Amino acid sequence: MAERGRRRLDQPKTPRRGVPRPSYSPETFGRVAERFARALGTAKFLVYMTVFITVWFGWNTLAPANLRFDPYTFTFLTLLLSLQASYAAPLILLAQNRQADRDRVSLEEDRVRAEATKADIEYLARELAALRVAIGEVATRDFIRSEIARLGEGDRDRDSERS
Numbered sequence: 001m002a003e004r005g006r007r008r009l010d011q012p013k014t015p016r017r018g019v020p021r022p023s024y025s026p027e028t029f030g031r032v033a034e035r036f037a038r039a040l041g042t043a044k045f046l047v048y049m050t051v052f053i054t055v056w057f058g059w060n061t062l063a064p065a066n067l068r069f070d071p072y073t074f075t076f077l078t079l080l081l082s083l084q085a086s087y088a089a090p091l092i093l094l095a096q097n098r099q100a101d102r103d104r105v106s107l108e109e110d111r112v113r114a115e116a117t118k119a120d121i122e123y124l125a126r127e128l129a130a131l132r133v134a135i136g137e138v139a140t141r142d143f144i145r146s147e148i149a150r151l152g153e154g155d156r157d158r159d160s161e162r163s
Helices: 026-040 043-062 075-137 141-162
Strands: none
Touching: 026 075, 043 075
16 A cells, blocks of 8 residues: 555646746747848837937937936936847747748758659650661651652652653
8 A cells, every 4th residue: 555645656646836937839939030030120229229229318318407317317218129139039939949940941942842843844854866866767757758759759760761
């Protein structure tokens, strides 16, 4: 009999009840990362970011002192830009890795397709060579016409000799 405090090795371990871990789909996360990276790489984003920073600078330098929320060293703006960069860099790398994976798959498919095309071309070249050899052994239309003409000339020559 098994004691109450001992574990049984033939039974699966019961999962711990703790803080639930967030679950996510890597594919969905990757798609979101690619959209984010694609958006960061546009002229529209650069224009919006430039306008945002210009308005931030303008407000915090030209507005009355009691309305300024981020004085001259712009510490809060620096924090926001650092936070944006700390998330942007890994997401861009993730998007690049996914693109590299897609490129690798695409190159492999292209290689397989190229091999199949090469095999088809080699097969057709062999078939064409076989047809050329076979045609060389078969009387062509021009050959038959020339033979008929030659035979016709031979008959005329014989007829002219008899006359």
